[in-house]
Amino acid sequence: MGNYYYSKNPEVVHEEKRWGFDILGNKISFVTDNGVFSKKTVDYGSRALINNLKIETMQEGRILDLGCGYGPIGLGIAKSNSKLIVDMVDVNELALSLAKKNAELNGLKNVNIWESNVYDKIERTDYNLILSNPPIRAGKKIVSQILAEAISHLSIGGRLVVVIQKKQGAPSAKKLMETVFNNCEVVARDKGYFILESIKLV
Secondary structure, three states, rough: OOOOOOOOOOOOOOEEEEEEEEEEEEEEEOOOOOOOOOOOOHHHHHHHHHHHOHHHHHOEEEEEEEEOOOOHHHHHHHHHOOEEEEEEEOHHHHHHHHHHHHHOOOOOOOEEEEOOOOOOOOOOOEEEEEEOOHHHHHHHHHHHHHHHHHHHHHOOOOOOOEEEHHHHHHEEEHHHHHHHHHHOOOEEEEEOOOEEEEOOOO
């Protein structure tokens, strides 16, 4: 059960739900189902990440939402600014089908959604921002890969921003990001969640 959400085709009894949530001042409609993470509401970690991004300072650019699930982070950001292009990937095909449905439901044209196991189908090296609420249950190896390989897909000055609970490894994640990027800032602490940010300097 540990890798339940981090699986290509979770075997579930389908039970779709539709609900709405305010993200960055916009009401976003979501369809969710059994077999995806946080199916009843936008989870607290994702909310903390979104609310501490300072996304309003980005006038344009390209963003990667890694491990997008049914889409709350990526779609919320895409809705906030149509000049931002948001690429969204996940390994869970059910989550991806929901993310595509949710993009259409909200009339979002500035998103691209496809399957990728971490970065294996990410070709771009010029993202301005990579975001992740990492799948902790998938294990430390996957989480470390998300953090360590981000630098290869960022432009100079691009940022990696992640949310991880302190008790689920935020201090060790911070050390790894410092090793890879030579910098890492705790942007915020919120009910045990750490928002960590590293910048690609060279």
